[in-house]
Every structure is written in C-alpha cells, then in structure tokens.
Amino acid sequence: MVAIPGVFLRVWHIDSLGVNSDEAVYAGQAASLAGDPELSPFFPIFRAHPLLFQGMLSVVYHFGGVSTLAGRLMSAAFGLGTVVLLYFIGRLLYDRRVGFVAALIGSVMPYLVVVNRQILLDGPMTFFATLALYLMARFAQSLQPVWLYAASGVLGLTFLAKETSILLLGGVYAFLALTRTITVRLRHLVIASAIYLAIILVYPVTVALSGASSTGRNFLVWQLLRRANHSWLFYPSVVPVAIGIPVVLAAIAGLWFLRKRSAWQEKLLIWWILGPVIFFEIWAVKGYQYLLPIAAPVAVLAARALCAIPRRVSIRRWRLSGTALFLAATTVTVSWLLLTSVVKIMPATAGTAFLAGTGGVPGGREAGQWIDANLPKDSQMLALGPSMANIIQFYGHRKTYALSVSPNPLHRNPVYEPVNNPDLAIRHNNLQYIVWDSFSAERSPFFSENLMKYTKRYHGEVVHSESVLVDTPVGKVEKPVIVIYQVRP
Amino acid sequence: MRRRSRLLRGWTALVLLVALQIGLAESAHASPADTSAAARTKTATPIKHFVTLMQENHSFDNYFGTYPGADGIPQGTCMPVEPYDKDGRCVEPFRVTGRPVVDLGHTGNIHKAQYAGGRMNGFISAFAGQRGVGDLAMGYYDDRDIPFYWNVADDYVLFDRAFTSAAGGSIWNHFYWVTGSPGNRKEDALLTKGFDHVPTIFDRLQAAGVDWKFYIQNYDPSVNFRNPGSGDKASQIVWAPVLNYERFLDDPELRSRIVPLDQYFTDLRNNQLPAVSYIVPSGASEHPPGSIQAGSRFVRGLTNALMASSAWDSSAFMWTYDDWGGWYDHVKPPEVDKYGYGFRAPALLVSPYAKKGEVNHTTIDFTSQLKFIENNWDVEPLAKRDAAANDISSAFDFAAPPREPIVPSEQRHVPAPPAPATWIVYTLYGLALAAPVLIMGFSRLGPRLRQQALARGRS
Known part of the structure; x- marks a missing residue:
C-alpha cells in the first residue's frame, strides 16, 4: 500500500526532462567507469565525490548501455529502500503504526521524491544513512556491540556514497555521549571507529592508486575556499517546504507535547537531524539536497506525533474521536505531501526553478541531442556556465568550455577547464559554437552579457534554439531557453 | 491475502511499465536537408557541391616531406650549394621553424634553374644572387607547425603526386585552375586587354545551368584588369582570373557570382552553396x-563551416597551392607540354566520401579538378590539358x-589520458x-x- 504512491511518484514521467548538471556528471562518471567511449573523454572517473553509487550504476551501464533512465530508476530504487527502512525504524522505535505512517510520509514527501528521481548521490547517501540510523537504534535497544559495528560499517558506506555524510558522526557522537541510558565501552567504540575508518579509506586509496591524488587535493582546497552561494536563510526557507510544512509542524508539536515521554529514541532522531543542520547552516556553501538525510528522522518524529493522538480528544465541550482525528490529520498531511510532490514532478512545472538538485533542465537534453545529430564531431563550444557545459557534453558529446569558469585556480572547481582567452580561441577556430541559456544567464547576467558580445563580434548566427512555453499577460508565449550560435573569426 | 498481494504486484508492475514507457519516449531530430539548387542538379557522383581553394607558394616536401607514407624527402638528401662543384658544401633539409622566412623567388626562371635540366640540384644555387635567402629553400615544416593540415591528411586524403600545372608562377597556374590553359601563352603575365578569348569553367557551367560562385577574401570590386590596383590589392586580379574578363565584369548575372568570402558562410547557412565554388584568399x-x-x-x-552545414553530406573541399614558392621538392615533374608540369604542391581533399587517411598517388595537376567538375556536371573540356588529365575520383x-x-584538431598527437x-x-x-x-x-x-x-563442549 505504502509502496504504490512511492513507486508512482518516483517513476512517473521520470525521464520527461533531461538530466541537470550534477546528474550529467554522475552518469558520465558511471559511463566512464563502464568504459563508454563517447562519454569517457568528457567525464573523468575521479572528479569530486567518492564512487559508490557511480560504481554500482556503471555495472548497469556495462551490461545495458548508458541511459539516464537506468540511472534515475536506480536512484528511485534507493529512495524506495529508504521508505521501507522508515517502516522498520518506526516499528523498532515505537510501534507498527508509527512505522506505517513514517513510511507513508516518506513515500510521498516532496524532498525525498524530487531527489530520488534524479541521478544524484544524495538519494543513495540517505538510504545508507537511514540504514545506519536503524542499526544505531538496534544498538541502542540491545546494547550489543555488533549493531554498533554494523552501523559504523554502513556509515562508512554513507561516506562512500557522498563524503558530506561524515557530518552524521557528530550526531552519533552527541547521542552516545549525552544519552545516559546508552553506555558504550571504549573497546567497542575503538573497533567501530576502526571499521568506519577502514571503509572510508577506500575513497582516498582508490584515488591514490589511480594516480588522481592531485584531483582530490585540489577539490578539497577549492571546497574549503569556496565563496558562499546562498544566504543563511536558504535552508529555513527551502527545506521545511520540501519536507512538507505539516510534517515539520507535526514533528515539532510531537516533541513538545510528548516531551514527558521522551527517551533515547527521540534523542537519537534529534541528534541525527541536528548534526547536518547545524553544520550546513554555518557552512557557506549550501545546496538544496544537502540536508536530505534529515528527512527520515523528521518523518519518524512526525509519524510518532500523529500516532500519539489519544483515542478520545476533548476540546472544551467538544468530544472528538481520536481515531478520526488521527485519520484526518494523517490524510491532510499525506494529501498535502502528495499534491506538492505531483506538482513538483509534473513535466510542465518540473525543472523551472533551476535550483540545483530540484530537477532537470528544460531543453538541455534536446539541445544536446540536436548538437550530437547535427554538428561536426570534435567541434568545440563555449557555454555560459559549467552546468550547461556538463549537459551539452553529456548529450552532445562535444567539448564544451564555460565562460564563467575563472582562470584563477582558487576560484574555480578544479575539474573545470577555463578558457583563458575566448577571443583567441574563436579567432583560432578552436571554438566554433556558443551556447547561451536563460538559466545560467539569470544567475550571472555579467557573463551572459559578455557571451553575447562574442556572438556579435564573431558573426554569431543562430543555428538552433530550444524554447519553453511561459505564461504572460497576453497568454502563453514561447521563450527561448537555450540558443546555439555558430561563430567564426 | 495472497490475492491482495497479487493485485498489488500487478498494480506496481503496471505503474512501472507506464512510467518506463513515458520515460523512454525521446524526441528525435533529423539533420537539416540540403535544399539548395545545386542539390537538385544532376551529377555523375554523389558530390553536389565542389569547393576548391587556391593557397600560395609551398612545395609538397616543404609541408609534407616528412609525412609518413607519402613520397617525401628521401633519406640522405643533401643539396649542393654549387651544383658544378663536386666537392663543395651541401645542405641537408632542415626544419625551418624559428628562422626568418622570406619570399623566395618563384618565377619560371627560378623553376628552370632549380630543375637544372632534370638534375633537380639547383634549389640553392638558383638563389645565389639573392640576399637573405641562402639555403632557406631546403627548409621544411612538419606537424608541429601545421598540425591541422597533418590531421586532415590523417583523416581524409593527401595527394603526393599533385603537380603545379605550369613550371612558372601564379598567373599561369591560376589560369590553368580555371581555364585548363596558361591564359597568356607567351609569358607568365596578365594581358592588359583581358582574357575574354579564353573560355573558363564558369562559362561552361553557366551554359549548362549549373550554379557556381567565385568567393574572394577581402574582395574589392573596384579592382579588376581595368583598374589593377597596387600593392597587396594587385594580387586580387592574379588570384581571381575572372576579374580579367570583360564579360564577368559587365554581365550583371555573371558579375553577381563574384562575391566576397563572407557570402560563402551566408550561403552555407542559407542552404545556398552553389554546385561549384572557387575560393581565393587575401591575407x-x-x-x-x-x-x-x-x-x-x-x-x-x-x-569547419562546410562540415556544419547541410551541404556537407554531398560536398568535396579541395585545396592546393598555386606554385611551389621556390621551396625544395625532390620529385622531378613530368613534362606534359611546354608549360609544365611544375614542381609538386600540397593538395588535400576533405569530403564525406574521401577515403580515410589515404595518401593518393595519382598524378594530378590543377586541371584535374576541372576534369572532375566536367565529368561530374557533364560539361565539355576546356582545353587539351584538362581533357587529358587524371581526375581526382580515385580519392x-x-x-x-x-x-x-x-x-x-589544431593540435597534433594529443596524449590520451592514462x-x-x-x-x-x-x-x-x-x-x-x-x-x-x-x-x-x-x-x-x-x-x-x-x-x-x-553444546559440543558440554557433550
């Protein structure tokens, strides 16, 4: 029952939009691992993150060929796995009913649904994080160290899915240190830490053995020195909406009204949430999907609150059936989430926000495929930003540079190659096309203006454009979102 | 219970199937079709657009003397500085990069001195009287200097027996390129009265209703045989022989076909590339x-522009060099008549039908391109030379x-990442x-x- 809306929301129109930049990179890495000759030149295996998900996807690509659909379905499968785990966590921490409601919330929650439909590392990372949460709960319940070891091992896998999950360690440490009823022997803690360390070492060891150490180091330096990309209001304004306002309210209400019944269960869930939230709120670089691992504990807390509605509720003179109230509250919450998810994944609305992690890019796939079918092989292009460059490289199989990539190594992602002198590159016929897109232009009007100068200076002629229908006061109007210019000296 | 789970499984499978179907649907794009008039003209081969470009002044050995598989500079070559001094100094071919380069002489007299009655040993001595030349004629370039040309040779066709049509300079050779004859039969020079008496390939094409254009880089319409211009401008009427004809200047229809090079890009973009295009450079x-x-x-x-256009699928682009420029070339040119052949010049062909990476050994000259045009569009030969020439179809x-x-690529031997x-x-x-x-x-x-x-321990 719970799985049906979960499956539907995760696969309905799943490939209606082309991949976004991050998806292109991860699918491209998987394709390179699988030895795909068309994508290997553009997507080196070692770029930024560990390769657990890309490695698994590469096995699929190896036997079934490269397809975005396969990548997205694999991500969706991890998402459904998270839903199943939510049931087991709810059942373990409270009872079967909480497990059922938590899974129901998880299956329709827009945050999980939207990210699970994309080839992103955050879906698999959240799956492993949720599994680790379950194992930690088993440990807290039984105090058998083997569950702690298993949790450490899975937390290691969480790191190998995406290294930012290392922040969960903070929550685990706080939980173990601040929960009096949970006692851990130092020996067990040392063994658990050793297991974690042994597993996460896979990342640097593979990088070093493959001779790509400098890539990893450069990326780390760049991450540490990156400029802020969002204000501190970003998460408060985005994440509660993505999780679902009723879910957040229910979780908070539950924590308040049921505070007297609170035990280690709530502490575990709260610390699981606070670790990443505190770090990413302070950290300058923010991303929509970075807080996805908190979705699972929030869902469980909300389910706990909904299921705690007493059998009979008296409000002044009104006497209500608690069961009806529980059903009504759950129905409203789930319907809210379901509607929000449907709106977010409908082809007409998906991808219009162009917030990284929220969906595909309208027209990106079509533009790339047009390039692949119509422009000479080995021709080279200049896009506005690296996001569009990744998409063009993925679908168009043409080397695409980005104007906004800084020539200063301290100010750019080290995997991106700058064009130090675009004028010279065009004059020398090393760049034959310019790709302008409205999404990048909206984010960086300065570079958009500069890019257009090159089209004017070098006889730019539009050879192709992709448009979307937008609502205007005079009705629906086609608005070009991607324009490809041919340029020549 | 079992029935319900079967029903659930069925629903899930149905949902998955529908979603997969939706997900798999992709939009398809077709390449733009070539709708030009040239594409509708009947041809003997799939080539509907033939583009020919004439560059300037390099011998085959000067550009491709070290190209693997080509008839390049023989081992042990050493050109005597003084051909009649048997014990004198000789100069081996050397990579010219880094040395100042001058315009070597490339007249009929220089050709004759270098040819040296077939001994082919006058390449340095021919410049004995010229200051600043020295042994420069023995210099050559390789893939470090012209990586694009070498990459083209790797992917398409390089002719290593392409001779210049005349043992002389630019004027004779350019006239062979468009008329199959030297034009001025007396000397390698333009005629002040023009060349209206010499038929051109454009006359043939015009009569046959075959679309053609002559594209000129930095075209100045005021410069023609009536107003030859001076300095660099003067080369316009040498390199574009059609500017030496009354009819091509005065007939609006014919004149409209002599256009600036920008028009080439416009024509490609607008699906209007003619059947036959001649191009001459400027700077x-x-x-x-x-x-x-x-x-x-x-x-x-x-x-690149041709490759990006709808014309590509039915096109051939050939470029060559109007004369050897005074540079060393080791192959003795065959004598086909009193004008030529001259020393070899590089010639390359780019086409979707070109054999991949072939070094073509067919003996050709500039009139071989005329021969191909004549065969392909079924027009009469212009002169004895083009009638007798090998065409380029073997490529x-x-x-x-x-x-x-x-x-x-403009880069050579890009190392593949490990x-x-x-x-x-x-x-x-x-x-x-x-x-x-x-x-x-x-x-x-x-x-x-x-x-x-x-338990085992207890038992």
Whole structure:
C-alpha cells in the first residue's frame, strides 16, 4: 500500500526532462567507469565525490548501455529502500503504526521524491544513512556491540556514497555521549571507529592508486575556499517546504507535547537531524539536497506525533474521536505531501526553478541531442556556465568550455577547464559554437552579457534554439531557453 | 491475502511499465536537408557541391616531406650549394621553424634553374644572387607547425603526386585552375586587354545551368584588369582570373557570382552553396613570409563551416597551392607540354566520401579538378590539358555512405589520458559494500556458533 504512491511518484514521467548538471556528471562518471567511449573523454572517473553509487550504476551501464533512465530508476530504487527502512525504524522505535505512517510520509514527501528521481548521490547517501540510523537504534535497544559495528560499517558506506555524510558522526557522537541510558565501552567504540575508518579509506586509496591524488587535493582546497552561494536563510526557507510544512509542524508539536515521554529514541532522531543542520547552516556553501538525510528522522518524529493522538480528544465541550482525528490529520498531511510532490514532478512545472538538485533542465537534453545529430564531431563550444557545459557534453558529446569558469585556480572547481582567452580561441577556430541559456544567464547576467558580445563580434548566427512555453499577460508565449550560435573569426 | 498481494504486484508492475514507457519516449531530430539548387542538379557522383581553394607558394616536401607514407624527402638528401662543384658544401633539409622566412623567388626562371635540366640540384644555387635567402629553400615544416593540415591528411586524403600545372608562377597556374590553359601563352603575365578569348569553367557551367560562385577574401570590386590596383590589392586580379574578363565584369548575372568570402558562410547557412565554388584568399594565403598558421586557421574556418552545414553530406573541399614558392621538392615533374608540369604542391581533399587517411598517388595537376567538375556536371573540356588529365575520383569511395563530419584538431598527437584502473575501484568499493553485510551476518551467526561450540563442549 505504502509502496504504490512511492513507486508512482518516483517513476512517473521520470525521464520527461533531461538530466541537470550534477546528474550529467554522475552518469558520465558511471559511463566512464563502464568504459563508454563517447562519454569517457568528457567525464573523468575521479572528479569530486567518492564512487559508490557511480560504481554500482556503471555495472548497469556495462551490461545495458548508458541511459539516464537506468540511472534515475536506480536512484528511485534507493529512495524506495529508504521508505521501507522508515517502516522498520518506526516499528523498532515505537510501534507498527508509527512505522506505517513514517513510511507513508516518506513515500510521498516532496524532498525525498524530487531527489530520488534524479541521478544524484544524495538519494543513495540517505538510504545508507537511514540504514545506519536503524542499526544505531538496534544498538541502542540491545546494547550489543555488533549493531554498533554494523552501523559504523554502513556509515562508512554513507561516506562512500557522498563524503558530506561524515557530518552524521557528530550526531552519533552527541547521542552516545549525552544519552545516559546508552553506555558504550571504549573497546567497542575503538573497533567501530576502526571499521568506519577502514571503509572510508577506500575513497582516498582508490584515488591514490589511480594516480588522481592531485584531483582530490585540489577539490578539497577549492571546497574549503569556496565563496558562499546562498544566504543563511536558504535552508529555513527551502527545506521545511520540501519536507512538507505539516510534517515539520507535526514533528515539532510531537516533541513538545510528548516531551514527558521522551527517551533515547527521540534523542537519537534529534541528534541525527541536528548534526547536518547545524553544520550546513554555518557552512557557506549550501545546496538544496544537502540536508536530505534529515528527512527520515523528521518523518519518524512526525509519524510518532500523529500516532500519539489519544483515542478520545476533548476540546472544551467538544468530544472528538481520536481515531478520526488521527485519520484526518494523517490524510491532510499525506494529501498535502502528495499534491506538492505531483506538482513538483509534473513535466510542465518540473525543472523551472533551476535550483540545483530540484530537477532537470528544460531543453538541455534536446539541445544536446540536436548538437550530437547535427554538428561536426570534435567541434568545440563555449557555454555560459559549467552546468550547461556538463549537459551539452553529456548529450552532445562535444567539448564544451564555460565562460564563467575563472582562470584563477582558487576560484574555480578544479575539474573545470577555463578558457583563458575566448577571443583567441574563436579567432583560432578552436571554438566554433556558443551556447547561451536563460538559466545560467539569470544567475550571472555579467557573463551572459559578455557571451553575447562574442556572438556579435564573431558573426554569431543562430543555428538552433530550444524554447519553453511561459505564461504572460497576453497568454502563453514561447521563450527561448537555450540558443546555439555558430561563430567564426 | 495472497490475492491482495497479487493485485498489488500487478498494480506496481503496471505503474512501472507506464512510467518506463513515458520515460523512454525521446524526441528525435533529423539533420537539416540540403535544399539548395545545386542539390537538385544532376551529377555523375554523389558530390553536389565542389569547393576548391587556391593557397600560395609551398612545395609538397616543404609541408609534407616528412609525412609518413607519402613520397617525401628521401633519406640522405643533401643539396649542393654549387651544383658544378663536386666537392663543395651541401645542405641537408632542415626544419625551418624559428628562422626568418622570406619570399623566395618563384618565377619560371627560378623553376628552370632549380630543375637544372632534370638534375633537380639547383634549389640553392638558383638563389645565389639573392640576399637573405641562402639555403632557406631546403627548409621544411612538419606537424608541429601545421598540425591541422597533418590531421586532415590523417583523416581524409593527401595527394603526393599533385603537380603545379605550369613550371612558372601564379598567373599561369591560376589560369590553368580555371581555364585548363596558361591564359597568356607567351609569358607568365596578365594581358592588359583581358582574357575574354579564353573560355573558363564558369562559362561552361553557366551554359549548362549549373550554379557556381567565385568567393574572394577581402574582395574589392573596384579592382579588376581595368583598374589593377597596387600593392597587396594587385594580387586580387592574379588570384581571381575572372576579374580579367570583360564579360564577368559587365554581365550583371555573371558579375553577381563574384562575391566576397563572407557570402560563402551566408550561403552555407542559407542552404545556398552553389554546385561549384572557387575560393581565393587575401591575407591568409600562406604566401611567405606570411604566417602559415594564419593560413591554416583560415582553411580550418572554411572546412569547419562546410562540415556544419547541410551541404556537407554531398560536398568535396579541395585545396592546393598555386606554385611551389621556390621551396625544395625532390620529385622531378613530368613534362606534359611546354608549360609544365611544375614542381609538386600540397593538395588535400576533405569530403564525406574521401577515403580515410589515404595518401593518393595519382598524378594530378590543377586541371584535374576541372576534369572532375566536367565529368561530374557533364560539361565539355576546356582545353587539351584538362581533357587529358587524371581526375581526382580515385580519392573518393562512393560505395560507402557519407562519413560524419569530424573537425580535425589544431593540435597534433594529443596524449590520451592514462586509462584508469577501474578494477581498483570495483574491488575496493565491492569490499566496502560487503563489509557491513559480513558484520551483520556475523551478528546472526556468531551467537549461534558460540552456542554450538558450548553444546559440543558440554557433550
């Protein structure tokens, strides 16, 4: 029952939009691992993150060929796995009913649904994080160290899915240190830490053995020195909406009204949430999907609150059936989430926000495929930003540079190659096309203006454009979102 | 219960199937079709657009003397500085990069002195009286200097027996290129009265209703044989022989076909590339001491634009050099008449039907291109030379489907990145994935095994 809306929301129109930049990179890495000759030149295996998900996807690509659909379905499968785990966590921490409601919330929650439909590392990372949460709960319940070891091992896998999950360690440490009823022997803690360390070492060891150490180091330096990309209001304004306002309210209400019944269960869930939230709120670089691992504990807390509605509720003179109230509250919450998810994944609305992690890019796939079918092989292009460059490289199989990539190594992602002198590159016929897109232009009007100068200076002629229908006061109007210019000296 | 779970499974499968179907639907794009008038003209081969470009002043050995598989500079070559001094100094071919280059002489007299009655040993002595030349004629370029041309040769066709039509300079050779004859039969010079008495390939094409154009880089319409211009402008009427004809200047229809080079790009974009296109450069001609890299980029721009157009699938782009420029070439040119052949010049063909990476050994000259045009569009030969010439069809493979355009790189031998050791990734990540499973397995099996051991101990 719970799985049906979960499956539907995760696969309905799943490939209606082309991949976004991050998806292109991860699918491209998987394709390179699988030895795909068309994508290997553009997507080196070692770029930024560990390769657990890309490695698994590469096995699929190896036997079934490269397809975005396969990548997205694999991500969706991890998402459904998270839903199943939510049931087991709810059942373990409270009872079967909480497990059922938590899974129901998880299956329709827009945050999980939207990210699970994309080839992103955050879906698999959240799956492993949720599994680790379950194992930690088993440990807290039984105090058998083997569950702690298993949790450490899975937390290691969480790191190998995406290294930012290392922040969960903070929550685990706080939980173990601040929960009096949970006692851990130092020996067990040392063994658990050793297991974690042994597993996460896979990342640097593979990088070093493959001779790509400098890539990893450069990326780390760049991450540490990156400029802020969002204000501190970003998460408060985005994440509660993505999780679902009723879910957040229910979780908070539950924590308040049921505070007297609170035990280690709530502490575990709260610390699981606070670790990443505190770090990413302070950290300058923010991303929509970075807080996805908190979705699972929030869902469980909300389910706990909904299921705690007493059998009979008296409000002044009104006497209500608690069961009806529980059903009504759950129905409203789930319907809210379901509607929000449907709106977010409908082809007409998906991808219009162009917030990284929220969906595909309208027209990106079509533009790339047009390039692949119509422009000479080995021709080279200049896009506005690296996001569009990744998409063009993925679908168009043409080397695409980005104007906004800084020539200063301290100010750019080290995997991106700058064009130090675009004028010279065009004059020398090393760049034959310019790709302008409205999404990048909206984010960086300065570079958009500069890019257009090159089209004017070098006889730019539009050879192709992709448009979307937008609502205007005079009705629906086609608005070009991607324009490809041919340029020549 | 079982029935309900079957129903659920059925629903899930249906949802998945529908979603997969939706997900798999992709939009398809077709290449733009070639709708030009030329595409509708009947031809003997699949080539509907023939583009020919004439660059300036390089011998085959000067550009491709070290190209693998071509008839290049023989081992042990050493050109005597003084051919009649048997014990005198000789100069081996050397890479000219880094040395100042001058415009070597390339007149009929220089050709004759270098040819030296067939001994082919006058390449240095021919310049004995000229200051600043020295042994420069023995210089050559290689793929470090002209990587694009070498990459083109790797992917398409390089002719290594392409001779200049006349043992002389630019005027005779350019006239052979468009008329199959030297034009001025007395000397390698233009006629002040023009050349209206010499038929051109454009007359033939015009009469046959075949679309053609003559594209001129930096075209100045005021410069023609009536007003020859001076300085660099003067070369316009040498390199574009049609500007020496009354009829091509005065007939609005014919004149409209002589256009600036920008029109080439416009025509490509608008699906209007004619059947036959002649192109001459201006600043990017590679004429020494001009930059050969600038010339290479110029050619690359022309071929890139063709590759990006709808005309590509039925096109052929050939370029060659109007004379040898005074540079050394080791192949003695065959004598076909009193005008030529002259020394070899580089000639390359880019076409979707060109054989891949072929060094073509067919003996050709500039009139071979005329021969191809005449055969392809079924027009009469212009003169004895083009009637007797080999055409260039041996460089094509019309049995194969047209090749996809590939833009040859401006870099040579880009080192491939080292193949990553993917087995390391699979092995280590696989072990990491297995570790928690093993731990959990142990959590189940461990107590059971301990109990079994205890039981064994008791018994």
